[in-house]
Each structure stands twice: as C-alpha cells, then as structure tokens.
Amino acid sequence: MKRFLLMRGLQSLVVLAVMSFVIYGLIGLMPGDPIDLMISSDPKMTAADAARLRTLYGLDIPLYERYWNWLLSALSGDLGYSRLFGQPVLDVLFPALRNSLMLLGTAFFMAVVIAIPLGTLAAAKPRSATDYSVNLLAFAGISIPSFWLALMLIMFFSVTLGWLPAGGIAPDGSGFVENLRYIVLPAITLTIVSIGSYSRYVRSSMLEVLRQDYIRTAKAKGASGRRIVWMHGLRNAMIPVVTILALDFGFLFSGALVTETIYSWPGMGKLIFDAVMGNDFNLALVALLFATAVTLLGNLLADLCYAWLDPRIVVGGDET
Amino acid sequence: MTDLSNKDIIVSTRHLSKTFDTKVATEKGWQQKTVKAVSDISLDIVRGETLALVGESGCGKTTLGRILSLFYTPTAGEFTINGENVVGLKRKQIKPLRQHVQMIFQDPMSSLNPRHTVEGILTEPMKIFGTASAEENRQKAGDLLEAAGLPREDLRKYPHEFSGGQRQRITIARALALNPAFIVADEPVSALDVSVQSQILNLMKDLREEFNLTYLFISHDLAVVHHLADRVAVMYLGRIVEIASRDSLFNNAVHPYTRALLSSMPTITPNKGKIGKVLQGDPPSPIDPPAGCPFNPRCAHAADICRQQIPALEKSQYGESHQVACHLKGELI
C-alpha cells in the first residue's frame, strides 16, 4: 500500500513538472509580450531600444533556459510579480483561493446533501415515477450550460425581483447575511450542475449494492425493506461515491471558472481568466499550475479511496 | 516409447513443458508464482488416429491442446509437425503451419464473431491463405457447411440465429476450411445438450472418414471418449500418467488414478462418465505440485518411493502400447 502511494504520488509530481513546462510554453505563446506592450505605449522607442530591453528581460534566450530560470526562482519561493494587480503573485493568489474554497465548499456541500437522498430514492424504487423524475432532473442538470443558468438566475433574482446582487462578493467585514446574499446565486448555479452528475452516481452505486446477495439475506431475515435500503445499502454505496466525489472536487475547481467570471466572484477561476485575457504571464502561469496541482491532488485522493476499498487494484498494476 | 517406427507420425513431442508466471493473491499482497501447466510430455500421434486426452480441470489438457495447435509456445522440449520443428518459430513462420493444424473450440457462444455472417466466418481463412475469387470461396464455404450438416442458405445468417449444436457445426466447418490434417478438439461437446452431443460426435466421426483427419480429442467425459477414441491418454497435474488403446485402458487400467476415474462410472453411458467428485482430497494445484509422483497425496497405495521420485512413463505388464507412470505398476491388482 505504501509503495502504491509513493508511486502514485510520484506520478502526480511528474505530471505536474511536465505540465509546468507545457504551461510555461503555452503562456509564452499568448499574444503580446511585455516589450510589445511597452512599444505600443511609447512610440519613441527604437528597434535598438527594444532589442536591448529584450536582452535585459531575458526574452531572447531559448525556451528551455527561460523555463529553467523560472523554475529555480519558483522553487526558492519567488513566483514573480503580477502585472495586472501590481503585487507579488502569491499575494494575489491566496485571497482568491480562499474565496474559491468558500464558494466551492458551499456548493459541494449543498450538492452532496441533496444528491445523496435523491439518488438513493431513485435507486430504492427503480423504474418508478420517482426514479424517472430524478433521472430527468439529473439529465437536466448535466445538460444545462452553467453560464446560461447563471444568466437566467441573475435575470430572475437580480433584474426582475431585485432580491439579490447580480455579482461580486460581500465587502470585508460584512455580516453573515450579507455574505449569504452574494454567495447564494453562484453557489446555486454550481450546485444544480453538480447535483445532476452526483445523483446519477449515487443511484447507480446504490443499485449495484442493492443487487448483492446480502441485501436479499437481510430481507429474508425480516428487516423491513426501507431499513435495508437506508442502512446496509447506503453505507456500502457511499464508498465508491466518496471516491467519485474526491475526483469531482478537482473538476469543480475548473468548472467554477465560468461561474466565478459571470458573478465577478474573485476566486481562482476568475483569476485565471483575467490573467490569461490580460496577458499577465506570471499570474497566469502560477494560477494555472495551482489549478493543475489541485486537480491532480483530487485525483490522487480518489485513487487512494479506490485502493483502500479494493486492495487488489493496488498492486495488480493495471487491471481491467 | 511406443514403437511406432513403421507408422506415419504426424505430430511428435519430446519432453514438452509449459510454465506460466502468474500473480497470486496472498495476505502479503500479490506474489509471483510459477504454474507448471504441462511437464515432460512425450507423445507421438499417428496419422488418422483419434487420441483422447482426459483429466480433471487443471490437469493441463487444455494447455497441451493449445500448444499442439500453435497457440502457446512451449517453455521446453521438442515439438514437430510432419517431421518439421515447430519450437522457437516467430509468428510469421508459424502462419503457414496453421494449414496443417486447426482447433475446434469449446464454447459455441463465443467462438464465432457475432458481427460476421457464416459466410464471412468460413471464408476468412480462405482469404488469408489463398487467392481464389469470392465466388470460389463462397462455393467452398457452402460445401463445408453442407459437409457439417447445415444447408447452404445458412451462409448469409448470423451466429445468434443458430442453436448451440448448429454453431458447433459451423465451428467444425471452419476448422476444415484450410484442409488440415490434424485437428485439436477442445471439449467440443461439453457445452452442448446431451441430445445434441451424439449428433456432433457422429458428425466428427463421419468427417474423420471423409477427410482422413487426425484428432486430438480433449475431454473430461469418459463416455464421450469411449465413443470416439482409438487411444486414450490420462493426464494428471501436467503429466501423462497412463496411455493406452481405448479398450486396453477401459478394461485393464493400471494407474490408480485411472482406475478411480473408471470406477466412478456405473455404466458407460453418455453423461455418466464425467470426472467429478471421484477422489477424496483437494484437487491438485499446478502451482505447488507435490514432490515425487504428482498423484501420491491422494493415492491409496503410495509408498516411499512414490513421494521421492517422479515415475517415468513406461510399458506396463500389458505391453509396449500400454504405458503407465507408476512405481507400483504390476504390483497392483
């Protein structure tokens, strides 16, 4: 087991390292470089000046060297300066991270709390009206474009009803209710989409478990039908569900990007978006790497859950 | 060895062995183990004969069958077909040999590609090996189908439209497509209903005459074997423990294992000769074979020498052609 942990952890690190190079290269391919921007803001700059500045900023050395220099600085704690915000990157990153976690945590919690009973209900009565309605709702959840859902919610609750703000985050020091007003719509948006996939996972996981023999045995022993479903089935079905949730947390991170942008919620997603669109290379690079690291971590956790469940997967290598 | 020097030998092996590496689940996690599926098999198969290979599941008969039909490569030993060496050949070199040896598979439900028509299935080998026209291939496919007892019109049907017995006929027809001289039949009737089994066996008999085929007939059903075989070889834990002509084996079995098998058959009628819970003790595992004679843990007569030395396959008191691997042969009643 320990060996497995080590291998998987190592694999994640390798992927992260490779991705850091890939992302570094991709960011370099983004339009404009700092010198071009300078030129456009100072027409008197000559070609010679531009060339000199390029050398000064190290923009004329090959990609590998630039990457290596960046890596060395990064590993020693210097992650660069954000052009858009005029602050060190990390100073911008951490508040954004905190905001994202607040939003994601809320949405995740709500989604799980709603999806588990829904999925279980559907699994308890397969092919019933309940099952079909839950299935329908789930399909709707995974089919709806999140940005459009956000727009519709804003249209209804902000524009038409005027109950909730159309975006932004509560100013520092606001009370609980004030914070709630700002977080409600973005959280609901994320929740609706997540419920769609979670409830289907829960349903199929429960169906799988309910089919197993020991449930039949328990029924034969006379425990009431309902009790069986909720006690035995739920406990065992939760294990693969927990796994998938661990996996999804990583995806939630990137999926929230659009939602944050629409609601102007100052989280990691919006940060990435603003950085990329604003050609803030340093910020974009670090933020993207961070997102990658978080997603990889989510995957690693999910793999650990799988391994914990079924030790055969651990050492057998690649099974079917 | 049996003296077959004046006979036409089609398949010959000497000291053939096959081991597999596998992972076994233990408390410590997975461990690498070696499975000795087949050990020290020396065999000569005469052209035109039907040699039956019987034994419990796990005895290595399927593995041996797959080696002889060129699906597995032996780990050690010699193996010749029509006098030509077959060991150590690459995939490309093996391909032409496939015209000489074909296999009939056990499971009629999975041995035919559900997406191909019968015609496609039967003409596939022809297309791979020959350059005849589509029309000629179709003609020949129809001939094969009829030889197997199905109407020519069935060429355009799909496997799922047939019953198990009919599918097995198609499998047999396919095996004949390349005009092989040697056919390995791996439990060809075990998955079929009793009523259908005799039909297929009779078909195989007729085809044997018609095409001068040599069969290696693998089965766990002694009654079926009695129906079809000229010679019978009994396998246990990867080794041949007894080999004799059919009548000699059934009437004069020497090896304790063979005798145990036969004694479980009240009468020789189909389906009653199955090797089932004949013997006490656990079925053997080819991963950790016992020292000495592989049968000694379950043998009522086991002596010290049995636990120490592996007996060689040698002639018995009944002659050169009836061979036994037992230290105590001749001393048992």
Added chain:
Amino acid sequence: MSTNSVRSNSPFLLAMRRFKRHKLAIASLALLLSMIALVILAPLFEQFLGVDANHVDLFNQKSAPSAEHPFGTDELGRDVLVRLMYGGRISLFTGLIAALAAATIGTVVGLFAGYFGGRLDALLMRFTDSVIALPLLPLLIVLAAIDLNKLGLPASVVESEMVSFYRIIIIVALVGWTTVARLVRGATLSLKQREFVMAAEGVGASHMHIMFKHIFPNLISPIIVAVTLSVGNVILLESVLSFMGLGIQPPMPSWGNMLTNAQELIWDAPMLAVYPGLLIFVTVISFNFLGDGLQDAFDPKAEV
C-alpha cells in the same frame, strides 16, 4: 431447423428494435433531426425572409418580434432567428466533428492499449490518466488564447474566417479523447478473451486483421454510445469558450458567442439572452437522452 424470412437479422438491427422502445430517446432523435434539418435550411430562410444574418442595422437594435424579424433583432440590429439558425449550424457541426475527432483518437489509443497489453498498455494508460487529471477549462482557455502567429502559422491562415472553427475542434479533441480511450480499452480487453479472437489467430490472421476486422466491429456500439453522449459535452465546451470570446469568433455566429454580451442584454432585451442558451440546453439534453437510449439498446444488461 427453420429458415427465417429474407430480412437480415444482424445484431445491429436487433439493437434498433430495442431502441424503439425508448420513447424519450426517440423523441430526442426526432427533435435533433428536425433541428439539423432546420439549420441546414438556414440559407433558405434567409432568402425567404429577405434578411441577411450579418446585416447590421443600427437603427433597429433589439427590436421586438415583427413580421420582418420573427424573433426580433439583436444588439446590432441583426435578425435573431436567422442568426440562431446559423449559430445552430456551427454549434451542431462543431460538436459532431469535434466529438468524432476525439473519438477517433480515443479509439486508436484504447484499441492498441487493450489489444497489445503489457508495456504499451501501461504507457498509454499512464498518459491517459495524466491527461484526465488536468483541469479542463483552464487549459482550454490557455489553448484558445494562444496567438497563432507565434506558432509560426502564416498570416493568411491566422486571419482566415475558418480558423476559429478549426481551432476549437482541435483543442476540444485534444482533451476530449480520454473517455473513449478508457471505454475502448475496457471493451477490447474483454473482447480479447472471447474465443473467436483466438479462432482468428488460429486461421492465421495478423494483429491488424484481428484488431480491425474482429475487435473493432464489436466496438462500434459502445463507441457510438460514447460519441453521442460526448457530443453534448462538446457543445457545452464550445459554447463556453465562444461565450468568453475564445471560441467561434464573430461575425460567425454560434449559440455561445450570441450570449457574449448577454450580461448587459438581460437588463433591456432579456429574450436575447434566453434563446441561444435554451437551444443549447435542449440540444445537449436531447443528445444525452439519445445516448442513454442507445446505450440501453446496444447493451441491455448494463445498468447506467
């Protein structure tokens, strides 16, 4: 032994018969087919109504539905109905092509990994797992934001109208192949165990022959299901990217980019924000229902 009627009983037709029992899937199929028909006919509508999808008319912005413009006009005075239809063309077309491209890559990877096993399998699957573990949207955004000039492409290509179209197909295919790869690998592994594969080897078939004539035909059903189910996702991805200005570039309309300015529009012309999104929603959910129905039809034993 009975001889059946003349009609062929291929496994595919059997599945089709099972499919007919799924009313929701049939309804979705009907809806999608009519939608496809409609968007193909977009030029006819243009002529019929006498409007041009790109004709800007600043005197007629955000107008209500009228005889001339059945769905009104957008913020630049362009006819909404026709733009929706052209947008549908692009969105549907992009979705299908990108999904197929992703499926092709995934099939090749999964087939080779599953068939050959061993080191190739381990390598390919590690790679697949790594791609799956990456944050999807952030990466797509970066990929979409790349300045093509810097890649060394000639200016004529970079400026061309179709480039945003190709670009989005490529990047979606680059990240979307993993689901199909895993699916195909699993299916290949189990198909390899079937005796007909060994039988094919027994009659001298080469590896390529077995992979493409025996295994692949049995993969088509799961692949069709996977592709159908992925079209929905691809359409969502394209619409998100176009919405953010990174996908299909105006003036070429797509349902996504028709919503780019929606946040301002919801204040005084809300319907303009509703139509494109609604169409995306309906299309995606139809593809999902269709895929679900196909899955049941092809493999009734599998519970979703």
